[in-house]
Amino acid sequence: EVQLVQSGAEMKKPGDSLKISCKGSGYDFTNYWIGWVRQMPGKGLEWMGIIYPGDSDTRYNTSFQGQVTISADKSIAAAYVQWSNLKASDTAMYFCARRAPSLAFFEYWGQGTLVTVSS
């Protein structure tokens, strides 16, 4: 069974750094792209970026480029998104999702990680 399990909710202050994770199991993690999707409170889904754990090829939505860093560690089947300088506007639910093998829709989703940034 394919599973994506994300790290727990985080409460941070503006200016803090943060790294959240997504661990895959039940499939060959190395060979499937993992994407990240933001959902701000009460809002829709935003495609942030995507990484191929096999070679760490990473593509960003230009809206998120420079604001976050997406990475992966294939040795432990984990993908990450990190911030170095959190803002209140980063408050959101963040989902990881596995892309389908040959087409770019998301077949499987993690449960989400809620990030709250408040002073």
Next chain:
Amino acid sequence: EIVMTQSPATLSVSPGERATLSCRASQSISSNLAWYQQKPGQAPRLLISGASTRATGIPARFSGSGSGTEFSLTISSLQSEDSAVYYCHQYNSWPPYTFGQGTKLEIK
């Protein structure tokens, strides 16, 4: 960037009736469109890919159609559990692969 526009924003339909949700792309995306269902407090769930192919385990009352720039998701014989927000998602041109803003489906 391809802009995806969903309509209506909110749809209220009685149980047993049919609901039709629309999604328009700002340029042709062929059939590279997916639909997701999101219930409160849950992650999105894939319903349809390739504009019309149901994902594994999705009931036959969910159907998708369209190509190019105009797409629709039809839910026949609505049930209370279908109450959710539905998002379309184009994966034809990246980055980014963009989502529509969502349609909230309410069951009367």
